[in-house]
Amino acid sequence: MKTRIIRGDEVRRLLTMEDCIEAMRAALRDVSAGDGAMLQRCMLPLPQDNKFALMGGADRRERLCGAKVIVFPGAEAARRGTSQGIIPLFDSETGALAAIVDAEQITAVRTAAASAAATDLLARKSAASLAILGAGRIGSLHIDAIRRVRPIRTVYVWNRTFSRAQECCRRAAELGLRAVPCASAEEAVREADIVCTVTQAREPILLGRWLKPGAHINAVGACSPLARELDSEAVLRSRIYADQREAALRDSGDLAIPLKEGSLDARKICGEVGQVLLGELPGRQSEEEITLFESVGISLEDLCAAALVRRKAEASGLGLEVEF
Known part of the structure; x- marks a missing residue:
């Protein structure tokens, strides 16, 4: 062969x-x-x-x-x-x-595509604004992916290097979107219906107090039990779904750190996005609920x-x- x-x-x-x-x-x-x-x-x-x-x-x-x-x-x-x-x-x-x-x-592509698949299940149907925290290649791909499952009109982009946020916004504008480069992560998140964290941060860059009711989060960048993009408040405010439960508990500091601290009960993790696709678990329960897709990436x-x-x-x- x-x-x-x-x-x-x-x-x-x-x-x-x-x-x-x-x-x-x-x-x-x-x-x-x-x-x-x-x-x-x-x-x-x-x-x-x-x-x-x-x-x-x-x-x-x-x-x-x-x-x-x-x-x-x-x-x-x-x-x-x-x-x-x-x-x-x-x-x-x-x-x-x-x-x-x-x-x-x-x-790169499957990471953004997996976030889109989860977003299609968990985000409000009317979600029209998107925040991207981390304006690298995978962050940019998330814009293309998410707009295919929700009627996105406005994108807010934050990056530690502001010029990269501006470049990402230029690419988003080519897709026909209103794109706003933001000086802070808080500015990007405050009005966003959907938030994607796609960074190499080791300490939280998304704080729970910034999230609007009804927001959906795709947490993508924290793939180590010692690193996290979300603070504990953001996790605790959310209805949590994983790509694969065992991998997320082991490899995501977003979950592992508050679990170790004792602020998060493992029972709060509803299950896997695949279980929602199979009809075994419900997805979003209300328009006001905050949902979280914890994505560590699986083989x-x-x-x-x-x-x-x-x-x-x-x-x-x-x-x-x-x-x-």
């Missing part, structure tokens, strides 16, 4: 946001239905605050297994754009190496996105077929 190698530029051509949102719905359902198996993320610290990560799993529906192998960049590597990774996909029945897919673009999301790219590559003749 030949192996198809799919480069980053080919992934960018093949992985549309619309298709990836649907793939993330399927991945989140599979996680909660038990149709996917995952190893918990392994992280190895590296110089310059980089982290080598290995995220393995298997999708019974796709009959594929594999892993994302990637270096999560520290600040310097992120500026240089040098972080790279791959997703090898194996046929779980024959053991054959079916594909090797560039991981960097998949990570099944990467595998489902990579499988989608592989199918599209085979259909369009993209990628390089090789024999090992």
